[in-house]
Amino acid sequence: MCFPPDPEPRRGPRPAARAPWVARGAGIAAAVLLLADASPSPAAVSLTIASIRHPAVEADGITAHVAEPGSGVAELHFARMRIAGVEYEDLAVRCEGFAVDAEGIRCPRGSVRRGGARGADRPPLPFSFSYRPRDGRLELAVTGADAVAWSPLVRRLRGWKPEGRADLRLVADRREAGLALSLRGLRFASRDGLVAGEGMDLDLSARAERRGRGWTWWAAADWSAGELHWAPWYRKAGVRASAEGTLDEEELAVDLARLDLEGLGGVTASLAWDRIRGEPLRWGFVTESLDLAAAAREWVQPWLDARAAPKFRATGHARFAAEWSAGRLRNLYAGLEEARIADEAGHLELHGVEARVPWDAEQAAEATFAVAGGRLGDLPIGGFSVPVALHGYDMGIDRLALPILDGRLAVDDLRAVFDPAAGTWRGRFAGGVEGVSMAKLAAALKLPAMAGSLSARVPGATYADRTLALDGAIEVRVFDGRVTVGGLRIEDPLRRTQRFRADVEARGLDLAMLTRTFSFGTIEGRFDADILGLELAGWTPLRFDARVRGSEGDFPRSISRGALRDISALGGAAGADAVQASPAGLAQRFGYRRIGLGCVLENGVCRFHGLAPEGRGYLIVEGAGIPSVRVIGYNRAVDWNLLVSRIQAVIAGRVKAEIE
Numbered sequence: 001m002c003f004p005p006d007p008e009p010r011r012g013p014r015p016a017a018r019a020p021w022v023a024r025g026a027g028i029a030a031a032v033l034l035l036a037d038a039s040p041s042p043a044a045v046s047l048t049i050a051s052i053r054h055p056a057v058e059a060d061g062i063t064a065h066v067a068e069p070g071s072g073v074a075e076l077h078f079a080r081m082r083i084a085g086v087e088y089e090d091l092a093v094r095c096e097g098f099a100v101d102a103e104g105i106r107c108p109r110g111s112v113r114r115g116g117a118r119g120a121d122r123p124p125l126p127f128s129f130s131y132r133p134r135d136g137r138l139e140l141a142v143t144g145a146d147a148v149a150w151s152p153l154v155r156r157l158r159g160w161k162p163e164g165r166a167d168l169r170l171v172a173d174r175r176e177a178g179l180a181l182s183l184r185g186l187r188f189a190s191r192d193g194l195v196a197g198e199g200m201d202l203d204l205s206a207r208a209e210r211r212g213r214g215w216t217w218w219a220a221a222d223w224s225a226g227e228l229h230w231a232p233w234y235r236k237a238g239v240r241a242s243a244e245g246t247l248d249e250e251e252l253a254v255d256l257a258r259l260d261l262e263g264l265g266g267v268t269a270s271l272a273w274d275r276i277r278g279e280p281l282r283w284g285f286v287t288e289s290l291d292l293a294a295a296a297r298e299w300v301q302p303w304l305d306a307r308a309a310p311k312f313r314a315t316g317h318a319r320f321a322a323e324w325s326a327g328r329l330r331n332l333y334a335g336l337e338e339a340r341i342a343d344e345a346g347h348l349e350l351h352g353v354e355a356r357v358p359w360d361a362e363q364a365a366e367a368t369f370a371v372a373g374g375r376l377g378d379l380p381i382g383g384f385s386v387p388v389a390l391h392g393y394d395m396g397i398d399r400l401a402l403p404i405l406d407g408r409l410a411v412d413d414l415r416a417v418f419d420p421a422a423g424t425w426r427g428r429f430a431g432g433v434e435g436v437s438m439a440k441l442a443a444a445l446k447l448p449a450m451a452g453s454l455s456a457r458v459p460g461a462t463y464a465d466r467t468l469a470l471d472g473a474i475e476v477r478v479f480d481g482r483v484t485v486g487g488l489r490i491e492d493p494l495r496r497t498q499r500f501r502a503d504v505e506a507r508g509l510d511l512a513m514l515t516r517t518f519s520f521g522t523i524e525g526r527f528d529a530d531i532l533g534l535e536l537a538g539w540t541p542l543r544f545d546a547r548v549r550g551s552e553g554d555f556p557r558s559i560s561r562g563a564l565r566d567i568s569a570l571g572g573a574a575g576a577d578a579v580q581a582s583p584a585g586l587a588q589r590f591g592y593r594r595i596g597l598g599c600v601l602e603n604g605v606c607r608f609h610g611l612a613p614e615g616r617g618y619l620i621v622e623g624a625g626i627p628s629v630r631v632i633g634y635n636r637a638v639d640w641n642l643l644v645s646r647i648q649a650v651i652a653g654r655v656k657a658e659i660e
Contacts, residue, residue, distance in 0.1 A: 058082040066098065074098035074107070077115075090115035095129075104132040125149040135173050142168040147186060163187040164200070178207040186226065193231075200226030200237070214248030232302035238262025250276055264298070265290035282325035292316040292339055308495050311344035316353065328420070332359040350374035350381070357390075365390045379405070379444040393418040405444070407436035407454070416463075426464040432457035438478065454478055461488075468493050470502075481509035481526065497538050504531040508551055515563060522560040526551040527595070541601055541640065549596035549611075558589045559621065559629060567620065567631055591625035597633070607637050 049062040061079025076093040092115055095107035111124035126149075128141045147162035164186035171178045181204040189196040206219040223239040243257035254271040269285035296314040304311070316339030323330045334357040342349035352372020358365045370385040384402045388395055400411040409431070416427035436454040460471035470488035477483075484505045491499040506529040515523045528551050534544040550557065596611040597620050610618035614632045621631035 072097045072099065088114070094124075104130065104134070106130045123149045137173040138170070140168070140170040142166065147183075147188075159191050160188040174210070176207065176209045178205075180205045195231070196229045198227050200228065202226075208247070211246070214246055216244075216246050218242075218244045232306040233299065234302070235261075235298065250274070251281070263291065264294045280324070282323075284321075284323040286321040287319055289317045289319055289337070292318045292336070308497060313342055313344065315340045328361065330361050333357065334359075347377055348374070352383070357388075359390055361392055367395070377444065379441065393420060404433065405436050405440045407434050409433055424465070427462070429461045429463075430458060432474075463493075466493075467491050479509040479513045482507050483509075500534075500536040500539070502534050504534060505529070522589075523563050523595075524555075524559070525557040525592075525595070526553065526555060543602050545598075545600050547596070547598040550592075550594055557592050557595075557624070559592055559595075561588050561590075564590070564621075564629060564631065590623060590627050590629035592621050592629060593624035594622040595620065601640055604640050605637050606640050606643055608633055608635060 045064075045066040047064040049064075050060070052059045052062065059078050059081045061077075063077045065075045067073040074095045076095075078091040078093075079089070081088045081091055092113050093110065094113075095110040097106070097108040099106045107127075107129040110127045110129055112127065113124040114122065123146045125145055126142065128139075128143075130139045131137070145166050145168075147164040147166055150162070150166065165184045166186075167180075167182040167184075169178075169180045181202075183200065183202040186200040186202065187198055201224045202221065203224070204219070204221045206217065208215045208217040220242040221240070223237050225237045227234070227236045238261065240260045241258065243254050245252070245254040245256070247253070252271075252273040252275055254269070254273075257269045257271070258266065259269070260266045265288045267285055267287045269283065271283045272281040273279075274281050293313070293315045295318060296312070301311060317337040318339070319333070319335040319337070321331075321333040323332075334355070336353050336355040339353035339355075340349075340351045341353055350371050351374055352370075354370045355368070357367040359367070367388040367390055368385060369388065370383075371381070372383050374381040382403050386397060386400060388397055394415070394417050396416070397411055397414040400414075402409045402411075410433075411429075411431040413428065413430045415429075416425060418425055433454060433456045438454055441454060454476065456474055456476040458470070458474055462469050462471060468488075468490040470486070473484045473486035474488065475482060475484050484507075486503050486505070488502040489500075506527075508526050508528070511523040511525045511527050527548055529546070529548045532545045535542045594611055598609045599606045600609075601607075608618065610620045610633055611622060612619050617632045617634040618636075619630070620633050621629055623629040
C-alpha cells in the first residue's frame with residue numbers, strides 16, 4: 001500500500017540529514033524550471049549530479065537531460081540507486097511530452113528501462129506521472145505493462161519469470177490517497193518450483209485518509225481467475241478479501257478483515273502490528289460454518305501428505321476461533337457438526353461426529369466428543385460420548401467405558417500435555433479391553449473363526465519425543481492361553497514409516513484351536529512361544545528371534561496327516577523328504593513327544609533351527625507311540641518374503657507334499 005509524504009510536523013524535530021537533500025532537490029527543480037521558461041532561445045538543458053544521500057534513498061552518477069522546450073523530451077539516468085535496502089544499477093527514465101511550469105511537473109508518456117545486457121531483453125515499463133506542488137497532488141499510472149517490465153523496479157521478480165499484464169493507478173495528496181492494481185493472465189514460478197501461478201486475474205484497490213498524525217485506510221482484493229500452487233497446497237480462483245484499519249508511526253491496526261474462499265466459507269479477523277519492533281501485538285479470528293469436505297481436501301490432507309500421514313476423507317461442517325496476545329495463545333475454539341470421518345484404506349469410519357472444544361489458556365473447561373456410530377474394519381462401533389477435562393495445555397479423561405461387541409473398552413486414565421515452546425506432545429494412558437467374544441470379533445474383522453474371549457490390559461503407556469512406550473506389559477487372553485507383550489515401543493506412531501519394537505511371550509496356547517482356526521491340519525496339545533527383539537518398520541518385520549515349542553504338562557499330543565503335509569510344504573522342494581512316519585499305512589493321526597521350531601530373522605533371511613541337530617538337518621517333531629512320526633528340517637535359511645508366500649499358500653490349501 002502506498003501513502004503520500006507526511007507534510008505535517010512530526011513529534012520532535014526532523015532528522016538533520018534530511019534537510020540538505022530536500023533543499024538540493026528543490027534547487028534542481030527550480031533550475032530546470034528557470035532554464036526551460038527564461039531561456040531567450042530554444043536550448044537543451046543538461047545536469048550532472050555526482051551523488052545524493054538520504055536515509056531512504058542513495059543515488060550515484062545521475063545525469064538529467066531536457067531537450068529543446070518544443071520537443072518535450074526529458075531523460076534521466078542513474079548509474080546506481082539504492083531504495084529501501086534494494087540496489088539498482090544502470091536505470092534509464094525517458095519522458096515524452098515532459099513539461100515543468102508553475103503548476104508542477106507532468107510526464108504524460110514515460111518509460112523506465114534497465115540498461116546493459118540485462119535490460120535489453122526486457123520491455124520498458126510505461127508510465128504517466130504528474131505532480132502539483134500547490135496541494136501535493138501526485139498521480140502515477142502504469143497501463144498495459146508486461147509483468148516482466150516491472151523487474152527493473154522490483155528486483156525480486158526476476159527469479160519468478162513473470163508473464164501477464166499489469167495496470168496501476170496511484171492518486172495521492174496531503175490528505176488522502178488511492179491505489180488500484182489490476183493483474184491479468186499472470187503466470188509465475190519460483191526457482192525451487194514450490195510456488196507457481198497460472199492464468200491469474202487479480203484486482204486490488206485501496207484508499208487512505210489522513211486523520212491527525214495517522215491514516216485511516218480501506219482495502220479490497222478479488223482473485224477471480226487462475227490457479228495457485230503453494231506447496232503443499234493448491235487452490236483455484238474464487239477468493240475475495242477486504243480490510244480496514246489505521247496506520248501511524250508506531251502501529252498498523254487491521255480493525256476488521258474478511259476473507260471468503262469459494263466452496264469453503266468465510267473468516268473474520270483482526271490484527272495489531274508493532275511497526276517499530278516488527279512483530280504482532282495481538283490477533284484473532286473466527287470462522288463461519290466451514291465445509292469440512294473442502295477443508296480436509298484442500299488444506300488438511302496436503303499438509304498430512306507432506307508428513308507421510310495416512311489419507312482420510314471427511315464431510316460435515318467445522319467452526320474455529322482463536323485469540324492471541326502478549327506473546328501467547330489466549331483461547332481457542334474448535335467444533336465439528338454432523339461430521340463423517342473415514343480413512344482412505346477403509347479401516348476406520350465414524351459418523352454423526354459432534355465435537356466442542358472451548359479451550360482457554362488460564363481457565364478450566366470441558367470439551368465433549370460424541371459419535372453416533374461407526375466401524376473399525378468390519379467391527380461395529382456403537383454410539384458414545386467422551387468428556388475431556390481441559391486446563392491450559394493439560395487435558396485428560398478419567399474412568400470411561402465404551403461398548404465393543406459384547407465386551408467393553410475401558411479407559412482408566414488418559415492424559416496429554418502440549419508444550420507450546422517445543423511444539424511437542426507428551427502423555428500417558430492406562431486401560432484395556434475386557435470380555436470381547438473372539439467369535440464375534442473374528443467375524444467382524446473377517447478372520448478365521450476363533451473360540452474364547454479377548455481381554456487385554458495396558459497397565460500404563462507414555463508418549464514423549466514422538467515415541468509411544470509401554471510401562472509393564474500387555475496381557476492378552478486368547479486360544480485358551482496367555483500372550484504377553486513387553487518392552488513395547490512405537491516410534492512415530494502416526495506415520496506410515498513407524499517403527500515397532502517389542503518382546504512377545506505366549507504360554508499354554510491350545511494348538512488344536514489355533515490350527516483349526518488357520519486351516520493348518522490339526523495338532524493336539526499346547527505350546528509356548530517367545531519372540532524376542534521383534535522390530536518392524538511400517539508393520540514389515542525387520543528382525544526377531546522366535547522359538548515355538550510344546551508346553552510341559554500332561555495332555556494329549558497328536559498330529560494329523562494334513563498337519564504333517566503342511567509342515568513339510570513349508571520347506572519347499574526339500575520338504576517332501578522331511579517326514580518319516582512308521583508305520584505309515586492308512587493312519588491319519590500320529591503321536592509325538594516333543595515339537596519345536598525356531599527362526600532368527602536378519603537382513604530379510606530367516607535362519608531355522610529345531611529341537612536338536614539331526615544329521616544334515618534339525619529335528620522339528622519327535623514321535624512317540626504307534627504310529628509315531630518324526631519331522632526333520634533341512635532348509636537352514638529361507639528368504640522371508642518367500643516363507644510368507646509359502647505360509648499363505650499352505651493355509652489356502654494350494655501346496656501339498658507326499659508323506660511316506
